[in-house]
Structures are given as structure tokens and as C-alpha cells.
Amino acid sequence: MRQLLITLFLVLTHTATAEDGSRLWHRFEGAGTASIQGVKCLAARELQSNWKGGPIVLQRNGGLHREGYHIATSKGIIRISASTDIGLLYGAYHLLRLQQSGNAHQALNITERPAFARRILNHWDNPDGTIERGYSGHSIFWENASTEVIRQYARANASVGINGTVLNNVNAKPEALSRETLKQVKTIADILRPYGIRVYLSVNFASPMRLGRLSTADPRDKNVIRWWQEKVKEIYRQVPDFGGFLVKANSEGEPGPCDYGRSHAEGANMLARALKPYHGIVMWRTFVYSANDDDRAKQAYKEFMPLDGKFLDNVILQIKNGPIDFQPREPYSPLFTGLKSTPMMAELQITQEYLGAANHLAFLAPMWTEFFSLVKPQSLRAIAGVANVGNNQNWCGHHFAQANWYAFGRLAWNPTLTPETIAREWLGQTFSTNHDFLSTMTDLMVQSHETVVNYMMPLGLHHLFALGHHYGPQPWYAAPGTRPDWTPPYYHRADAQGLGFNRTRKGSDAVSQYPQPLADRYDNILTCPDSYLTWFHHVPWDHQMKSGRTFWDELCHKYSAGVDGARKMLTVWDGMESHVDADRFADVQHKLRIQVRDAEWWRDACLLYFQTFSHRPIPQDMDHPVHDLNEMMQFRLDITNYENPTCGYSR
Ligand code: BDP
Numbered sequence: 001m002r003q004l005l006i007t008l009f010l011v012l013t014h015t016a017t018a019e020d021g022s023r024l025w026h027r028f029e030g031a032g033t034a035s036i037q038g039v040k041c042l043a044a045r046e047l048q049s050n051w052k053g054g055p056i057v058l059q060r061n062g063g064l065h066r067e068g069y070h071i072a073t074s075k076g077i078i079r080i081s082a083s084t085d086i087g088l089l090y091g092a093y094h095l096l097r098l099q100q101s102g103n104a105h106q107a108l109n110i111t112e113r114p115a116f117a118r119r120i121l122n123h124w125d126n127p128d129g130t131i132e133r134g135y136s137g138h139s140i141f142w143e144n145a146s147t148e149v150i151r152q153y154a155r156a157n158a159s160v161g162i163n164g165t166v167l168n169n170v171n172a173k174p175e176a177l178s179r180e181t182l183k184q185v186k187t188i189a190d191i192l193r194p195y196g197i198r199v200y201l202s203v204n205f206a207s208p209m210r211l212g213r214l215s216t217a218d219p220r221d222k223n224v225i226r227w228w229q230e231k232v233k234e235i236y237r238q239v240p241d242f243g244g245f246l247v248k249a250n251s252e253g254e255p256g257p258c259d260y261g262r263s264h265a266e267g268a269n270m271l272a273r274a275l276k277p278y279h280g281i282v283m284w285r286t287f288v289y290s291a292n293d294d295d296r297a298k299q300a301y302k303e304f305m306p307l308d309g310k311f312l313d314n315v316i317l318q319i320k321n322g323p324i325d326f327q328p329r330e331p332y333s334p335l336f337t338g339l340k341s342t343p344m345m346a347e348l349q350i351t352q353e354y355l356g357a358a359n360h361l362a363f364l365a366p367m368w369t370e371f372f373s374l375v376k377p378q379s380l381r382a383i384a385g386v387a388n389v390g391n392n393q394n395w396c397g398h399h400f401a402q403a404n405w406y407a408f409g410r411l412a413w414n415p416t417l418t419p420e421t422i423a424r425e426w427l428g429q430t431f432s433t434n435h436d437f438l439s440t441m442t443d444l445m446v447q448s449h450e451t452v453v454n455y456m457m458p459l460g461l462h463h464l465f466a467l468g469h470h471y472g473p474q475p476w477y478a479a480p481g482t483r484p485d486w487t488p489p490y491y492h493r494a495d496a497q498g499l500g501f502n503r504t505r506k507g508s509d510a511v512s513q514y515p516q517p518l519a520d521r522y523d524n525i526l527t528c529p530d531s532y533l534t535w536f537h538h539v540p541w542d543h544q545m546k547s548g549r550t551f552w553d554e555l556c557h558k559y560s561a562g563v564d565g566a567r568k569m570l571t572v573w574d575g576m577e578s579h580v581d582a583d584r585f586a587d588v589q590h591k592l593r594i595q596v597r598d599a600e601w602w603r604d605a606c607l608l609y610f611q612t613f614s615h616r617p618i619p620q621d622m623d624h625p626v627h628d629l630n631e632m633m634q635f636r637l638d639i640t641n642y643e644n645p646t647c648g649y650s651r
Helices: 002-016 042-050 085-100 147-159 179-195 222-238 264-278 296-307 365-374 399-413 419-430 435-456 488-492 518-523 530-536 551-574 582-614 629-634
Strands: 036-038 056-060 069-074 077-082 109-112 118-122 164-166 198-203 244-247 281-285 315-320 344-349 382-386
Touching (some): 036 042, 042 056, 042 085, 056 085, 069 085, 077 085, 085 419, 118 399, 147 179, 147 399, 244 264, 264 315, 344 365, 365 399, 365 435, 419 435, 435 582, 518 530, 551 582, 582 629
Parallel strands (some): 036 056, 118 164, 118 382, 164 198, 198 244, 244 281
């Protein structure tokens, strides 16, 4: 009896505190109540379980795009039509989204189809279950994988239209293609398939040597070619709709065709030929750079432009949004406007490697729509996002990091959506549809990215992170023997004259990789946008800014605005307590407090360090640093403690 009471108590308390974030934006309360007629499929079952509105009929319409759908209300009945089960499923999730965000009451007449055919998450998950740049626990695929967790993952993806998953790290181990791994890949593919999601694998270019025991991985070698053909055949036997390979080659020490004097095109095409009979593709990454060049920002363009038009049609070049590496803000990679005859896809980073990991609230839709304002979505064949999903209870480590997974999917479906629309939708489904809550929190989310940029790297600064953890500021870091392009001074170039990397025509000339009139605009310090100023210019400390301030004063004010912005987020959130369940309220509050402390850390470290070059005072009309530079330079970040990294700093 006692045991029964204890069990009952545990069940009740657990139910009462069930808001742990594990349901993501799918917080459907109670069972569905409507009559669902027509095609019997997963969409019908989802609606049966969760739809509380009027009757729905699911029907076929062969004229619609394979993944598209039409939703219309007539005489009180909602009809969802699509040409496939997946189209119906997407239509069903559209309706449920309207219901959960409080917008299902009006008569509907909606036609949708995705902007990109392939909308893919890249998981940087390792076979041992760890996740490179993962801040929310271990892999859901490679460590104690649970069918139900993978199914919930598939459902979340399908609800925002994501239709592909790369299951393993781009720094791929050859074992990714072993017989045992492929068995697990098949199991995962079988769980994902009903949700319209195909699996892909990252492959190591030297697999024929390390797995197949060949003496070379030269793409021209007959045995190598045969090895890949056999391997591909083996994969498709297990997974008939396998999507293809993602390849990081000759980048950061990974093997590749250049090891044999062959080009990236030769390497990619060899794999593409093996995949072609099965309609598989190769996503070949352009993230390459070497220690010897004068400007890392120029290298991918220099390497890939001469290969334009030389790739087979089932190769897509996967290009990071910026020319360096997922910095808080970068101009777009000039490859996007340079390449004319090669299919391209953008690689965005959802996991916040350079944006405060799972501790800082940084809603990334504004950064991605900024990218789409310069790189036309029509020029892209596909889109990829480096996932922030792990086996933590709330999937992403920070409740608000879920919004970035959600936003990636929504923008992959429709890149013209505004950050406001996405934030509002997500907040309504995830927290509350209360009007005040929605408008206040939408503003907070939409401004959060700029806030993070301001306290980390305003005015075009980039890569002020320490080697390795990419979390905290170490603009001074330049240990002897370290590759210069892996140290902050390579990027900020602070000296007595000013700050920033001269990439103008008189400097590294990276500006000339951009088309006109952008090249001229970026080249001229007077027309270059403030947000990219030190990216393209070595800016004199007394340079007159558009605001009327000197550059030094402006820099100080930006950092100060960042700290103020972080404090404001905390204050605003504290005012939302009545709209949010106690657990998630406290979790987010805890993270926001870390964010405020980290923002102060960033401001103090950067301003006090740059002040040793500028020799100018911190303006009087802003809060002054509270740390001591020498002391900060002694601190080391304990990267094993991301949950609470500010406290992880130690001497
Ligand atoms: C960098 C990450 C590193 C990745 C690399 C990549 O620090 O972990 O392997 O990008 O994208 O940002 O290949």
C-alpha cells in the first residue's frame, strides 16, 4: 500500500512538473476530438490524436508538388489535399501549428510548397556518442539509441518540414561505413522514413584505406573506385532511399583528393559516379583553408572558383554562410555570388558554437534572414543546418535554443518568413498565446542576436575566441607555436593606429571577391556598413563614425549596449513569470543570469585589452569595466563545465 502511494505521489508530482521542455513545440493538451475522414495515413493519426477543431477530410491531389499541400475550409469542413502522404503530413502539422499558436479559427485557404528540395540537419555526432560542438548531452543516434526518442525527433523535424538527416560528424571516422554501423543506419532510416526524412552519412575520404585496407585513396585508382561502388551498393541494399554523402576533404587535417594531387572536383565526382545509379548525391564542403595564405577569408573562393562547372550534376557544394567560420556576424561567403555553373547549398550553424553555446539566448532567425537578403534563395539547391540536438531532457540545452531548430526548419521551407513571425509562432506553441507575453517576448527574441553580437564582436570583429572552446573572450591569445590563423590577433590586428583586418583593395583585396556594387561599397570606409567595418578595414581609433562618435567611443558603446541588452533580457523575462510554468521559468532565468555575467566578461576583456592599443578613455556615459585585465588574462575556462562556464573559469 505504501509503495502504491509513493508511486502515485511520484506520478502526480511528475505530471505537475512535466514542463521540462521535452515536448518541444508539440505541447498538445488532451486528446483530439474531431472527425478525420479520407486517406488513412500518419497525417490522419496525428490529427485524430491532437486536433480539436472541426471535421477534416484528407484527400489526394496529384497536381500538387510532391511535398506541397493545399488547405481550404468550405461549409465548416477543412480539406487537406496533397499528392503524397508526406504532403498530407506537412498539411496536418500546418493545421496543428495554427491550433497551438491560437490561429486556427479563421477560414483557411493555404497553398504551400517548400523553397528548397533538400532541408537537412547535419549532426556532428561521433560513433562514441559524443557530439562535436554539442552542448546538450550526447547523441540520440549513437549512444543507447531509443526508438521512441528518434521517432519524436523525426516528428519534430517533419512538423517544420526538415527532410534529411546527416547522422554523423563531418570529421568522419572510417567506421561510419562499417557493416555494424550500417545496420544501425538502417534501423534509424526505418524510424525516420514515415516522417519523410532520408538519412545521409558523412564519409572519410580515406575510408578505402582505413576500412578497406587498400594502399591508397586516390580517386583515380581503379581499386578505390571499385571499393566505393561496392560500399554504395551495400548501403542501398540496407537503405534503398539513402540520400548520399557529406564530405569534409582536405580541411583541418582531414584526408582528401588533394593528398594525391587531384582536385576537389575529381574527388567529388568519383563519389558522385558511385551514387548516381541510386539517385544519391554528394554534398562537398568548401570549408578549406591553409596556414600559408595571406587571408583565410579568401581561401575557399580561390580554391573553388577555378572548379566552377567541373562538378557532376549530383554534386552540391556545401558552403558555410560566411567566409570564415560561423562567427556571430559575417558577410556572406562570396562563393555564393561567384559560382555560376555549380549547384550550391548553404550550411548554417544551429548549434551555437560561437554564440554562447547552450547558455546564451540568441535567436538566429535574424542572422539567417540577413544572409537571405544578400544570397538569393533561388540560387541554392538545398540547405543544411548543423544541429543543436542532444539527449538532454529539453533536447537543446537551453529552452530557447529549441527556437533555432524550429527557425531553421521554417526558413528552409520558406526563407521569406520574418524572424518576428517565426518567433511568435514558436512562442505561442512552446509557452503561451497570451497577447502581452507574445509581443514582449517576440521583441526580446528578435533583438537577442544583435545583443550577442554587441557584447561579443560588434562592428565587424570576429574570432576573438580562445583556441579550442570558442566560448569566452581571449582577444590577446597568441601562444608561441600556435598557427596564426587560429589566434585572435590574426583577425583583429589591433595596433596603435587602429583595429581591424584590411581586406580592401589596398589590403588583402578580399573585397574584390564580391560583385559590384558591393565590392566598391565594402572597399570604401565611408560606405562600408558599420556592421562589417573592422571585417574589411583597419579602422583608425579616431575615425569619424556615422553616429558622430569616434570609432573608439563607438566600439565602447556597442559593448555597453550589448551588456545592457543582456540585462534587459533578464529583467523582461523576470516580468513573464506569471505566463510560464515554474520549472522552465527558473531554467531560463538561470541561463539569463549566466548570460549577463558573460556579457560583462566579454565587454571587459575586449575593451580593456583593446584599450592597451587605443590609449583612449572609456566614455563617461556608459558603465565601466568591473574586472581587471591582468586578472582576466590569468583565467582559464573549464570547458568540461558548459552548464555553468562563468563559474568554470579558474586560475
Ligand atoms: C569549426 C568547428 C570544428 C568543425 C569545423 C567544420 O570548430 O569543430 O569541425 O568548423 O565545420 O567551426 O568542419
